Amino acid sequence: MATETSTRSVVPQGTLYRGREGMWSWVAHRITGLLIFVFLLVHVLDTSLVRVAPEAYNAVIETYKNPVVGLGEAGLVGAVLFHAFNGIRVMLVDFWSQGPRFHRQMLWAVGALWVLLMVPFLVRHLSNVFGG
Amino acid sequence: MAAPSLEAPRSTPYRRSTSRRSNYEMYSWLFMRLSGAVLVVLVIGHLFVNLMVGDGISGLDFGFVAGKWASPFWQVWDLAMLWLAMIHGSNGVRTIINDYAQRDMTRIVLKTLVLVALVFTVVLGTLVIFTFEPCPVGPDGAFLEGVPSFCTS
Numbered sequence: 001m002a003t004e005t006s007t008r009s010v011v012p013q014g015t016l017y018r019g020r021e022g023m024w025s026w027v028a029h030r031i032t033g034l035l036i037f038v039f040l041l042v043h044v045l046d047t048s049l050v051r052v053a054p055e056a057y058n059a060v061i062e063t064y065k066n067p068v069v070g071l072g073e074a075g076l077v078g079a080v081l082f083h084a085f086n087g088i089r090v091m092l093v094d095f096w097s098q099g100p101r102f103h104r105q106m107l108w109a110v111g112a113l114w115v116l117l118m119v120p121f122l123v124r125h126l127s128n129v130f131g132g
Numbered sequence: 133m134a135a136p137s138l139e140a141p142r143s144t145p146y147r148r149s150t151s152r153r154s155n156y157e158m159y160s161w162l163f164m165r166l167s168g169a170v171l172v173v174l175v176i177g178h179l180f181v182n183l184m185v186g187d188g189i190s191g192l193d194f195g196f197v198a199g200k201w202a203s204p205f206w207q208v209w210d211l212a213m214l215w216l217a218m219i220h221g222s223n224g225v226r227t228i229i230n231d232y233a234q235r236d237m238t239r240i241v242l243k244t245l246v247l248v249a250l251v252f253t254v255v256l257g258t259l260v261i262f263t264f265e266p267c268p269v270g271p272d273g274a275f276l277e278g279v280p281s282f283c284t285s
């Protein structure tokens with residue numbers, strides 16, 4: 001417990017966004033948000049091919065059906081799920097009276113929920129991508 | 133002798149702050165949270181239906197999209213997701229630009245690019261949903277290659 005006490009004296013307590021979990025979750029929230037935004041621009045563009053011709057859309061979708069893009073999709077879903085659950089956490093910190101007090105515990109809940117959904121998703125998605 | 137009187141406040145009605153700026157940033161902050169709450173349902177629902185149900189990613193093709201957009205339910209779903217995600221995302225990127233781009237000119241250029249991308253993407257995506265044709269025909273009146281099987285039966 002000696003180290004615990006000494007960290008406490010260096011890192012100011014009651015800080016939400018400076019250092020440790022509060023700051024790293026904010027960095028991750030920012031990076032995932034940016035990533036999803038860039039994806040969405042491309043996503044609406046390629047979906048618009050349905051207005052060009054069925055074959056044009058199908059041809060592009062066909063080029064996406066490979067392991068590299070498949071893993072990219074898994075990464076995107078991971079980013080969306082983190083951003084979504086951590087976003088709820090941010091809202092609870094802002095609006096729930098006990099939010100700031102439990103912000104660290106809530107980050108663990110975000111992580112647990114993320115693992116809980118990613119496992120069945122990865123099983124399903126990767127067997128589609130790598131299986132027949 | 134008259135009782136001592138208190139001086140009236142300098143201004144009425146009393147204002148705590150002298151700032152007369154608009155509340156734009158407060159509404160933007162609130163919008164991020166409200167849109168985020170709705171997007172949780174829309175985006176996770178979108179991913180679940182397209183990646184987990186049925187054949188998952190292997191089942192996606194023109195026929196899949198035609199099947200979904202035959203129903204106004206999915207049209208409205210996608211429309212709301214398009215608008216909310218694009219405005220939420222653009223507003224978020226605006227915050228990021230304000231944080232890191234130091235020169236005035238850099239900020240103006242980057243934010244203009246984001247605004248152009250926002251308008252272009254929302255208009256394109258909206259048109260695509262509303263003008264979608266599940267069984268398109270060519271100039272010769274025949275169905276185009278790759279139309280879903282329900283067109284011909």
Ligand code: HEM
Nearest residue numbers: 040044047073175182197200210213214217257258260261
């Ligand atoms: C790998 C993941 C994804 C796949 C495979 C996928 C697939 C699709 C497909 C097949 C459509 C056509 C219509 C429909 O199915 O409803 C579509 C449309 C759409 N998707 Fe996704 N999607 C993915 C991720 C996302 C994410 C993360 C977002 C939001 C940030 C999103 C936003 C949209 C929007 C707004 C439309 C409507 C586009 C338009 O108006 O033209 N999608 N997506």
Ligand code: HEM
Nearest residue numbers: 030033034036037084087164168171172217221224225227
């Ligand atoms: C899935 C549901 C979502 C939730 C619950 C959510 C929640 C939030 C919240 C609460 C914030 C504000 C954070 C703060 O003020 O500190 C935020 C920021 C942001 N979001 Fe989302 N969001 C979601 C989806 C999306 C999508 C689809 C995109 C991209 C198109 C996106 C991009 C961003 C960006 C770029 C920021 C700015 C990050 C920053 O300022 O550091 N979000 N999100």
